[in-house]
Amino acid sequence: MEKRHNDAVKSLEDIAERFYDQLEKGEIPEMKISTRSKNNIVFNKKMGVWKYGRSKSSRSAKKLKGARMILRTLYMMDFIRDMIGDEKSSTLREMYYISEGWDKAKFGDQSESDRLAEDMEIVTDCLREDFKLRPEEDGARLIGDITIKERTRKGDIREINCRDDVGDSGYTIPYNVEEDKVNFGDLGVDFLIAIETGGMFDRLVENGFDETANALLVHLKGQPARSTRRMIKRLNEEEGLPVVVFLDGDPWSFRIFASVAYGAINSAHLSEFLATPTAEYVGITASDILNYDLPTDKLSKNDKKALEQELEDPRFNTRFWKDEIETMLEINKKAEQQALAKYGLDYVTDTYLPEKLGELGFF
Amino acid sequence: MGCHVDSIAEKLAEKQKEISIGEFFERNKHILGFDSLTKSLVTAVKEGVDNSLDACEEANILPEIVVELEEVDDREYRISVEDNGPGIVKRKISDVFAKLLYGSRFHDVRQSRGQQGIGVSAVVMYGQLSTGRTTVIRSKVKEKDYAVEMEITMDTKKNKADIISEEVVLWDEKEHGTRFETTIKGLLRSGDHSVFEYLKNTAIVNPHARIVFNCDGDTTVFKRATDQLPPPTLSVKPHIEGIELGTFVKMAKECDRRRKVSSFLVNGFSRISYRTAREICEAAGVDEKKKPEELSLAECKKLLKATKKVKIMAPKTDCLSPIRSMLIKKGLKNVLKGYRPEFYAPPTTREPCVYSGNPFQVEVGLVYGGDLPSDGAVKVLRFANRVPLLYKKSGCATTTAIKNIDWRIYGLDQRGGRGMPSGPAIILIHVASTRVPFTSEAKDAIADIPEVVDEIERGLRECARHMRTHLNKEKRRKKVSRKFMIVKDILPMIAEKSAVIVGKDPPSLDKVMTKIMGVVYVESSYQWNNGHCHVSIDVNNYTPRKRKLKVYLEKPYPDNVAMDTMPEPRTDGEYLEWHLETLKPSGLQQINFKFDNGLEKEDMDGLEIYIEGIKGTSLIGAEPLPDDWDVEMAEIEKE
Numbered sequence A: 001m002e003k004r005h006n007d008a009v010k011s012l013e014d015i016a017e018r019f020y021d022q023l024e025k026g027e028i029p030e031m032k033i034s035t036r037s038k039n040n041i042v043f044n045k046k047m048g049v050w051k052y053g054r055s056k057s058s059r060s061a062k063k064l065k066g067a068r069m070i071l072r073t074l075y076m077m078d079f080i081r082d083m084i085g086d087e088k089s090s091t092l093r094e095m096y097y098i099s100e101g102w103d104k105a106k107f108g109d110q111s112e113s114d115r116l117a118e119d120m121e122i123v124t125d126c127l128r129e130d131f132k133l134r135p136e137e138d139g140a141r142l143i144g145d146i147t148i149k150e151r152t153r154k155g156d157i158r159e160i161n162c163r164d165d166v167g168d169s170g171y172t173i174p175y176n177v178e179e180d181k182v183n184f185g186d187l188g189v190d191f192l193i194a195i196e197t198g199g200m201f202d203r204l205v206e207n208g209f210d211e212t213a214n215a216l217l218v219h220l221k222g223q224p225a226r227s228t229r230r231m232i233k234r235l236n237e238e239e240g241l242p243v244v245v246f247l248d249g250d251p252w253s254f255r256i257f258a259s260v261a262y263g264a265i266n267s268a269h270l271s272e273f274l275a276t277p278t279a280e281y282v283g284i285t286a287s288d289i290l291n292y293d294l295p296t297d298k299l300s301k302n303d304k305k306a307l308e309q310e311l312e313d314p315r316f317n318t319r320f321w322k323d324e325i326e327t328m329l330e331i332n333k334k335a336e337q338q339a340l341a342k343y344g345l346d347y348v349t350d351t352y353l354p355e356k357l358g359e360l361g362f363f
Numbered sequence B: 001m002g003c004h005v006d007s008i009a010e011k012l013a014e015k016q017k018e019i020s021i022g023e024f025f026e027r028n029k030h031i032l033g034f035d036s037l038t039k040s041l042v043t044a045v046k047e048g049v050d051n052s053l054d055a056c057e058e059a060n061i062l063p064e065i066v067v068e069l070e071e072v073d074d075r076e077y078r079i080s081v082e083d084n085g086p087g088i089v090k091r092k093i094s095d096v097f098a099k100l101l102y103g104s105r106f107h108d109v110r111q112s113r114g115q116q117g118i119g120v121s122a123v124v125m126y127g128q129l130s131t132g133r134t135t136v137i138r139s140k141v142k143e144k145d146y147a148v149e150m151e152i153t154m155d156t157k158k159n160k161a162d163i164i165s166e167e168v169v170l171w172d173e174k175e176h177g178t179r180f181e182t183t184i185k186g187l188l189r190s191g192d193h194s195v196f197e198y199l200k201n202t203a204i205v206n207p208h209a210r211i212v213f214n215c216d217g218d219t220t221v222f223k224r225a226t227d228q229l230p231p232p233t234l235s236v237k238p239h240i241e242g243i244e245l246g247t248f249v250k251m252a253k254e255c256d257r258r259r260k261v262s263s264f265l266v267n268g269f270s271r272i273s274y275r276t277a278r279e280i281c282e283a284a285g286v287d288e289k290k291k292p293e294e295l296s297l298a299e300c301k302k303l304l305k306a307t308k309k310v311k312i313m314a315p316k317t318d319c320l321s322p323i324r325s326m327l328i329k330k331g332l333k334n335v336l337k338g339y340r341p342e343f344y345a346p347p348t349t350r351e352p353c354v355y356s357g358n359p360f361q362v363e364v365g366l367v368y369g370g371d372l373p374s375d376g377a378v379k380v381l382r383f384a385n386r387v388p389l390l391y392k393k394s395g396c397a398t399t400t401a402i403k404n405i406d407w408r409i410y411g412l413d414q415r416g417g418r419g420m421p422s423g424p425a426i427i428l429i430h431v432a433s434t435r436v437p438f439t440s441e442a443k444d445a446i447a448d449i450p451e452v453v454d455e456i457e458r459g460l461r462e463c464a465r466h467m468r469t470h471l472n473k474e475k476r477r478k479k480v481s482r483k484f485m486i487v488k489d490i491l492p493m494i495a496e497k498s499a500v501i502v503g504k505d506p507p508s509l510d511k512v513m514t515k516i517m518g519v520v521y522v523e524s525s526y527q528w529n530n531g532h533c534h535v536s537i538d539v540n541n542y543t544p545r546k547r548k549l550k551v552y553l554e555k556p557y558p559d560n561v562a563m564d565t566m567p568e569p570r571t572d573g574e575y576l577e578w579h580l581e582t583l584k585p586s587g588l589q590q591i592n593f594k595f596d597n598g599l600e601k602e603d604m605d606g607l608e609i610y611i612e613g614i615k616g617t618s619l620i621g622a623e624p625l626p627d628d629w630d631v632e633m634a635e636i637e638k639e
């Protein structure tokens, strides 16, 4: 058993012991955990990312809900302990199905068990990988001139050049991108461009943008998985690759950017591993919609609500974001990345990106 | 110009002539409740049935009423109502059925369904107007061994009957009674505003009547639930409090010439003795020997004003016939069988009050929960003098009173605390009066008389308070049952799992359990064995402190004997009293005994257990000892 897993089991046992001691002393079992909401994230100057603040929520067996949470926590701990003892690992989904047999401790749906797994990370300071829990394969992709050294299942190191050794769909980012699994070799690119939609990623690949612009293209696939964010973070930190982010022009894209650059509310305990504070937002901005006269949709009720919430979100409390959000609310419009096709298939690579990247000093 | 006006006035004058009462109502059918086809059917049946019930009750006869409806032509219904009442003497029949404003109730101050002398004649008139058909009446009085059958139409101009034929017939199966049959235009509907609904609700509040409904061949029988006629209502004179000046002046003018003011007061009004009459005159500065007809308007005013200064007893109540709580409950249970409401608020019968000299009395019932529909507005059953009101709900004093209340504080939904409340509840309101203040001759709705609205409101609040108490108890019970789940199901699992992970024995949970629960929990059960009722009471101390508790149980009947009591009670009289040993946290004390023969399940329903030594908010399954407990005990001991 590896040390990181051993330590994780130890931390879990400590928590179980705390519950046991409370009961033995005749106290109502209780645990405290950082409040996981946008009201409790604060900017960490040293790390340059947003982390949970001081506010704690308490789960007490005095209330039915709290009692159930404590029971579930104990069942999950026991499960992880056994799993690590058996040298196995499981996906979050598998654990959810296993919990079906936990009687009064079972979950309503998988989002509840996923969230509790994150809670355990918070209270133990471990990563869920330390618990040998992993997410489903998400298969985010990457194309460009970089050589990756990946440890295969057999234990050999395989070198893959992500421009020459891969097909059109690129290199698939594995769920574990830590050093024990992935390391970087030669690097022939100047910067990294993260792209929201598969359609736009494929467009840039087909137009050979990775070569003309010396760029590493990364597909975010909507809200990016931890491994994708971690990969971007490592490339930025270890290889010094500047990062730009190219998304749709709507309120949800703003949130994607925040999770890449500032830290996500749900995983703020890991922001220093996952967030890339120097990442820049290329577009689509609200002013792009006007300047490039893009085809648009009207904002839905939910879009507007999301924008209004963002105005309250401390991560967006900057001149740039306030302007963007307010402009979008004002023009009451949103646009997709692919709306640029209005001017032809090459427009995005020949005109839009060079212009926008030029503004940022990349072209 | 002036000349011109004159000539128009002249022209108008030619057209100006007296309108007969018949012609007036002919043009204004809606006033009498014939404003739609559906409603016309209900009104016709109602006028007949109301009269039959009045007649039977007055003659002290248990009512047997048969209503028949049959569609004889497109939207034309033959309707007949037959009763076993005292019958109507031959010479009166034509006036009763074909003369508007002819009746025996108008001048009689007493609670009856009829009050205007319009009802059934209006049905005859409407039938004739809408279908052109005649009305046939058959009636037999006890003294005669034959019945009279008469076919009539109504001369609306002269406001009297045209008798088409008249004959003597045998009616052997009937000792006495009346039946009328007419044909009217109408439309048969089901639902809230139907003939069926009217009869059903009538049955609810008239459990002494047997009503058979024969509708296009389908027969429904609303069975008699009691052989007890409601106590006969007596005629009373009007009460002077709140009587209108105009009425007072009119009464004074019509008074017997030989009387003096004082005797006019004594004889014209209820609850006034010669002494009070003299006091009133004195306070008003009016000579008591004066002839009433000589009283000036100013003097009348003074007299009425003076009545406020003199203490006059409230009106007699024996002119009113409330339904009473038991029958209200029974009636509600009857309609609500399918819904199994979780709570019946104890129905309220308010003390009689007066408006404009007329005594009236309000009763309210309320049921809540169970399978009652919880979306839409609360359902309201309205009654006036035991007659269901189905129409004109929005213009009714009952509705005004309901809307005046902020139901949210009692646990019902109500937008903005105004308007009709919504939720799974049914409200029953009955207004009984010697003169119900209807909004129109159709007697559909009760007018918004402030005194009446106010009384209804008070009645509603009384019931609503019971509902709130019930809901609060329910809430507390739910909260406790959630805690029970923690303590019984989840906490032991937490203990076990944490013990497994830590590798120790599961810890004891007694103390934590009492900290979470924080209540004294009483569970009682009754079981029947060989005719004995076995009672067991479990007193659980789920509080973190030691408790010294006393338990009190009132016997279902004072002479019940408790046997094999374990532990021995301190007192075994009309109530049982135990002083329990000190109970540790998580401690349990059981009490077991049996009652001798003869107890039914219903006897044990609602039997309260009282506990002393813990505050009410920390007590579940029993009541805290009421403050007046000792007083009650003392009284019982005196007897």
Ligand SMILES: Nc1ncnc2c1ncn2[C@@H]1O[C@H](COP(=O)(O)OP(=O)(O)OP(=O)(O)O)[C@@H](O)[C@H]1O
Binding pocket: B047, B051, B052, B055, B083, B085, B086, B087, B088, B096, B102, B103, B104, B105, B106, B113, B114, B115, B116, B117, B118, B119, B120, B121, B178
């Ligand atoms: N079935 C009946 N048996 C005996 N008497 C009856 C019957 N129906 C009517 N009467 C008598 O005829 C009178 C007139 O009846 P009608 O319905 O016209 O007026 P009402 O009942 O007095 O007042 P309302 O207009 O309020 O109904 C009644 O007051 C009653 O004395």
Ligand SMILES: [Mg+2]
Binding pocket: B047, B050, B051, B113, B114, B115, B117, B118, B119, B120
């Ligand atoms: Mg009548």
